Amino acid sequence: YVGKKTSVTLIDNIHDLKVKDFHSGPVVVPETMTVYDAICFMFAEDVGTLFVVDKNELLTGVLSRKDLLRTSIGTQDLNKIPVHIIMTRMPNISYCEKSDSLVEAANKLIEREVDSLPVVELQEGGLKIVGRLTKTTITRAFLFLTQHDE
Numbered sequence: 001y002v003g004k005k006t007s008v009t010l011i012d013n014i015h016d017l018k019v020k021d022f023h024s025g026p027v028v029v030p031e032t033m034t035v036y037d038a039i040c041f042m043f044a045e046d047v048g049t050l051f052v053v054d055k056n057e058l059l060t061g062v063l064s065r066k067d068l069l070r071t072s073i074g075t076q077d078l079n080k081i082p083v084h085i086i087m088t089r090m091p092n093i094s095y096c097e098k099s100d101s102l103v104e105a106a107n108k109l110i111e112r113e114v115d116s117l118p119v120v121e122l123q124e125g126g127l128k129i130v131g132r133l134t135k136t137t138i139t140r141a142f143l144f145l146t147q148h149d150e
């Protein structure tokens with residue numbers, strides 16, 4: 001019975017989708033970057049979230065559009081404030097790994113009510129950023145399923 005069979009394979013397929021097959025590239029900034037420069041960089045890179053790294057390129061924070069907006073309406077000189085002052089910091093960051101399923105990642109996006117997760121590799125001393133998993137990633141995977149539901 002074709003209708004039922006199709007929906008079963010679709011569900012199976014959903015759970016086979018992995019972060020590593022859909023995530024986009026990492027967009028990172030140093031902790032010392034000013035808020036002003038971070039805003040320019042966010043526009044230039046056309047992303048909604050920047051990941052912040054320390055000298056060793058390890059994840060220390062996340063900067064969202066609203067973090068930058070909030071600072072912009074409350075502060076005189078955006079050229080004087082480094083992003084590490086206003087970012088959301090480790091260990092309060094939700095992240096995922098390449099081997100995770102997209103369903104797990106989607107769950108974290110919804111539970112934490114955030115737009116994106118850093119894709120990381122666990123390293124001695126911290127997390128190395130290897131990509132970005134966003135609501136757009138999930139939408140792209142959703143469309144992929146409509147083209148491959150066999």
Ligand code: ADP
Nearest residue numbers: 062064065066088092093094113114115116117
């Ligand atoms: P926006 O606020 O621009 O709509 P988000 O909803 O993603 O974007 O971010 C909401 C808040 O959560 C911000 O303060 C941001 O720093 C923080 N945040 C964003 N992504 C994460 C994440 N993966 N883990 C923890 N906090 C995050």
